[in-house]
Amino acid sequence: MFDHSIKVPRLYKTTAKIYRQVKEGTGSLKQLVYEKKHPNIKAIYALVVEAIHRDSELNKLIERSEILKKEPRFDPWLARILITELLFGKLKLPGESKPIKTVLAYEQIFKAHNSDIVIPKSSEVNQVNKPRYVRVNTLSCTVNEAIENFSEEGWVLSKHLDNKDYTGFLEKIIQLNEDEFIPDIHIPNLLIFPIKTQFYRHPAYKNGQIILQDKASCLPVHILAPPPGSVVLDMCAAPGMKTTQVAAILNDQGLVYAVEKDERRFKTLEKIVESSKATCIKCFNKDILTCDNETFPNVEYILVDPSCSGSGLTDRLTVEEKQSQFRLNKLAGFQIKILRAALTRYPNAKRVVYSTCSTYLEENEDVVRQVLETNLNFKLVEAKQFVNNAWLNFGSEDFGEMGKFCLYAKPELDLTNGFFVAVFERVQEGEENMFFNKKNYNYKKYEQDKKRRGNFNDEEYEQENTIDDDPKTLEEKPKRRKKNKLISEQEIPEENNEERPKKKKKNKSISKEITEENNEIVEYKKKKKKKSKHLKEEILEEKYEVVEEIQNEKQKILRIKDNEQIQETEEKHKPKKKKSKSVDVEETELKDPEGPKKKKHKKKDKE
Numbered sequence: 001m002f003d004h005s006i007k008v009p010r011l012y013k014t015t016a017k018i019y020r021q022v023k024e025g026t027g028s029l030k031q032l033v034y035e036k037k038h039p040n041i042k043a044i045y046a047l048v049v050e051a052i053h054r055d056s057e058l059n060k061l062i063e064r065s066e067i068l069k070k071e072p073r074f075d076p077w078l079a080r081i082l083i084t085e086l087l088f089g090k091l092k093l094p095g096e097s098k099p100i101k102t103v104l105a106y107e108q109i110f111k112a113h114n115s116d117i118v119i120p121k122s123s124e125v126n127q128v129n130k131p132r133y134v135r136v137n138t139l140s141c142t143v144n145e146a147i148e149n150f151s152e153e154g155w156v157l158s159k160h161l162d163n164k165d166y167t168g169f170l171e172k173i174i175q176l177n178e179d180e181f182i183p184d185i186h187i188p189n190l191l192i193f194p195i196k197t198q199f200y201r202h203p204a205y206k207n208g209q210i211i212l213q214d215k216a217s218c219l220p221v222h223i224l225a226p227p228p229g230s231v232v233l234d235m236c237a238a239p240g241m242k243t244t245q246v247a248a249i250l251n252d253q254g255l256v257y258a259v260e261k262d263e264r265r266f267k268t269l270e271k272i273v274e275s276s277k278a279t280c281i282k283c284f285n286k287d288i289l290t291c292d293n294e295t296f297p298n299v300e301y302i303l304v305d306p307s308c309s310g311s312g313l314t315d316r317l318t319v320e321e322k323q324s325q326f327r328l329n330k331l332a333g334f335q336i337k338i339l340r341a342a343l344t345r346y347p348n349a350k351r352v353v354y355s356t357c358s359t360y361l362e363e364n365e366d367v368v369r370q371v372l373e374t375n376l377n378f379k380l381v382e383a384k385q386f387v388n389n390a391w392l393n394f395g396s397e398d399f400g401e402m403g404k405f406c407l408y409a410k411p412e413l414d415l416t417n418g419f420f421v422a423v424f425e426r427v428q429e430g431e432e433n434m435f436f437n438k439k440n441y442n443y444k445k446y447e448q449d450k451k452r453r454g455n456f457n458d459e460e461y462e463q464e465n466t467i468d469d470d471p472k473t474l475e476e477k478p479k480r481r482k483k484n485k486l487i488s489e490q491e492i493p494e495e496n497n498e499e500r501p502k503k504k505k506k507n508k509s510i511s512k513e514i515t516e517e518n519n520e521i522v523e524y525k526k527k528k529k530k531k532s533k534h535l536k537e538e539i540l541e542e543k544y545e546v547v548e549e550i551q552n553e554k555q556k557i558l559r560i561k562d563n564e565q566i567q568e569t570e571e572k573h574k575p576k577k578k579k580s581k582s583v584d585v586e587e588t589e590l591k592d593p594e595g596p597k598k599k600k601h602k603k604k605d606k607e
């Protein structure tokens, strides 16, 4: 029996109402959530966004479970919100109200039905339905030219005129039609396309006119904002996404020192710089910690985008295991050292931007705190002023005022990778670093939390911080270094992630290819037993899945060919009969496994 006096929590009632109005087009999410000043704005916003994202999964769940047929008086909007919370949100529902008990009663049914529908909660697997971000390489073509070209291909330009209305803008992105694209309101050369749009075969991508770069990864350079003619130092440059963005902002006027320590990644950097057509970039295969003003004179703007845990990356192929405190301390030690070098070794530096694709305070606010504590020459400035003062996520309140100055991009709200950005500027006469010598913030809570978390051990912390503060020691321990390979060091430019390996061996017979690929797969599967979780192996896994798929296709083609031969033989006995139409079709498929070509102006690569 239900106790009807128990009400469903207000949060869900309000969210369901807003969700209905948004879906029925009677109000914008921003107006509804923000202007009516609901308490718990963030939770409502996140839940509505998640429900909108999960539209098709929710439809299937509701249809298969028949919950609304069996419970005809159940408000369908509330049902959808509660199911979203239970399956993709908090994974639980509070209280004893009738709607909540009803949804809970169906939990097992949903789970039974959803194994082929439901993917885990987005924030848990770091996979968010991100739109496709396309940065126009303005050294190759103007934004207007790019927009014209896309329009000619059938894409419809959408616009959002109010640059301060960030939430309204996010809502527009979520609701982009499949043929629509929209310019970003923060990054001037960034265009946004619907989720899963792919461009890796697009001529503009191939000829370097567009670069596939996540919006969050564009923020640091946008905020660094060096004017044309400046001297810029990119301390950790490979693969070069931000280096080439700097060159574009400079309009190729000035000088960019792009420094990369890793030899292999340095080669990638050189390639990407070359394809960008920038001439103002000079690449150096060096350890930035061995460099200073003599190595790179007159540097005015510095980008510090060091190796990090990469916990904010949404394109990770697996759920990353929780980082150990030990490893985070080690990374933080290195990050502090590199940021300190930026703030102390270049006397002409005016602005320094520190960024990571990590969501851990240890690599973000706490690095900023430790560096600021001891620096009299630089101050932290508010990052939000560089994004039209229209932003949603900032640093942790555990760091007091300091946290508010920093900026986060959060996958579930900003629809980007997770990113952190802090901006430093040289103090002018009469100014001071307000956070010098532990002033103006209290991070005791953070320290307490840190100690409470898992495997924290003070001794280990001390030891690791002193040894690994110097990254040279990492090199002296090759085995451990390999084990702890930093994910973001393996960052592959996004465009490469898209490319699926496909082999072209025109002159070999198909069956020979199959045998070779079979051997590769058998070899690989042997290795796979070792269950390594490293990214490279995961990429290999994808590759071999694709190879297996191709192989299946080829076997199909062989079967078809066999059939053709049989048919041909049969046809010999039926003179004058026309060649079978299906053979023509299959021959086309053989030439072009993607099937017939689309119209010239509708060349949209979609997954």
Ligand SMILES: C[S@@+](CC[C@H](N)C(=O)[O-])C[C@H]1O[C@@H](n2cnc3c(N)ncnc32)[C@H](O)[C@@H]1O
Binding pocket: 235, 236, 237, 238, 239, 240, 241, 242, 243, 259, 260, 261, 262, 265, 286, 287, 288, 289, 305, 306, 307, 308, 471, 488, 489, 491
């Ligand atoms: C997060 S990635 C940089 C991504 C790059 N900024 C981009 O947008 O494409 C960090 C890079 O710093 C490099 N690195 C690490 N330590 C370094 C050092 N001491 N000197 C120079 N580069 C270093 C790593 O090899 C890695 O390529």
